Amino acid sequence: MRKPDGRKIDHGTLETIRIRVARQIVDDGANADELAKALGFSRAAVFSWAQQYRDGGIEALRAKPIPGRPKKMTDQQADQIYTILCTKTPDQMQFDFQLWTRWLVRDLIARLFGISITEQAVGRMLRRWGMSPQRPTTQATQRDEAKVMRWKTEQFPKIRAEARQVGATVYFGDEASVRTDHHGGATWAPVGETPVISRTGDRKSVLMLSAVSAQGKLHFMLQQGGSVDSKVFIEFCRKLLQDDGGKVFLIVDNVSYHDSKAVRRFVAGTDGRLRIFFLSPYAPDTNPDEWVWNNVKTAQIGRKMMGVDPSE
Template identity: 40%
Template sequence: MKKQDVRSLSAKAQEALRIRAVQAVLSGRTQLAVADMFGISRQSLSKWLKAYRAHGFNALKAKPRGRPTGGTLKPWQAAQIVKAIKDRHPNQLTLPFYLWTRDAVCQLIENRFGIQLSVWTIGRYLKRWGFSPQKPVRRAYEKNDTVVQQWLTGKYPAIRHQAKQEKATIYWGDEMGLRSDANVGRSYSPRGKTPVFPGTGQRFGCNMISAITNHGQLNFMVFKGSFNSQIFLSYLKRLTKQAKQKVFLIIDRHPVHRSGTVKTWLDNNSEKISVFFLPGYSPELNPDEMLNQDVKSNAIGKRRPHNQNEMIKDIRNFLFRRQKQPQVVKNYFKEQFVKYAA
């Protein structure tokens, strides 16, 4: 079908088209089929879906055209916003954000002054005010670079060769604890000054186990309580049941992974699964860490859940979406330290 120029439609017609296209995808149709059905580009449809997932159908509604009234900040207003970002955290100002992102600053300005600014304008303001997005980097002192090199040049290539011989699929697995008071993602702060965020008295959390392949497959389990051998075995049983081929699972050396109970089960199910261990203190070698960061930043990092059940629901919904986006999962393997596993 010939693509139509959406810009030639009225604002209301554009709004109706966006909503109908997104609803069609939500009903189960593929993005390619929907784009062809409505005569729109896949890029436009992808942008509308992203807006819907972030802010719901309100994000698809028509907005007044042209520059918003009062679309610039006066010096005294800018000074107030800078002081607020430096002295306070979003939750202290009743904003539904963990960190000072451009969206958070947008909402702060609108709440205080009734001025609507785009995230791009906010980005320019933040740069002008001397703010930059920052994130700390950590490295374990116990890490052995020689062992890492042996993994990259010897052990992993051997695992990959063995997987081909046995017609097995290589999964990269990990587990992660999530807390309501965790600082994730990046927050704007004055250059050279790392932002520090205090905890809250009302803390809650949950845990998740996941495994991904470089073909875009994703398997996960979100649960309450501590990670132990029974939880891990429950996940392994689910993984081997859902996998179409033998599973080669690469994980870290967590004590639960090496417990006697787990070893016994693995020995009794060696025709279904084999487990291999990464070098110690080297999480950057595990592509599943990219999924962990994605969950932290985009499932719980942008909006604060109010209780444990809401947190679990948000995480599960996010992971279900990622299961339907194999290309996104494949892209995790393009990161610098995990390209070797692509």
């Protein structure tokens, strides 16, 4: 129940108020209208409490049990399950999987507390806790967090400081490819009626190279088919230097062609206009240019129909 001002009153407190008000009216002769006004309850509610007290005594004013099934887990047990789901994977809890599912959570509850609960109930419980099914990101086991931290706190600040001294622009570069049959995501539709999207039946790929600066400058190169090698990467660097017009510090990942002999010779022949630096291994999250491909493949462009000519 809520008071007129919107404040919610718990069952125990409301029970105490009902009994006290009813006794004052029936036993002590208090004015019901004045009590209702003073306490902020409606006149009808106060008179109803008094009548219930006359008819059935104090027991008639006791708080009724909250409807619904009783909780199977205590608050402490629920907290323990929530903590496990947030901090551990199933294999760390001696299951043969790495992703939490409703039936695995059900089995976890049964194992820890001997409590049987349905998968549907587990799903409702997880949603009440603010959880939802999500596709996890992956991280290479070879990743060295100490190296990643040194890159962020030591190496990159030095690169940025040196770039400022010589007047160079710092770019982060990366490569990706996309196909004309790229799956752009899902769409809402009536159950059992899978929608059909028209697009080209030709399977072609587009090779994409880009470099983005901290100021948001974006340079890119597209090539139909093929793969990136030293020759393609050098061509991209040549165009980047031409477009930028100044000195460039290009930060890329550790793929072999970024540091090939041919690339080194090209860099040496730029008279200091181009320098190439390398990210910490297995740390794509430290490369802002990854967001370019996220936008292309997932967020925006990838959701558009590719390769469809409206005139066809």
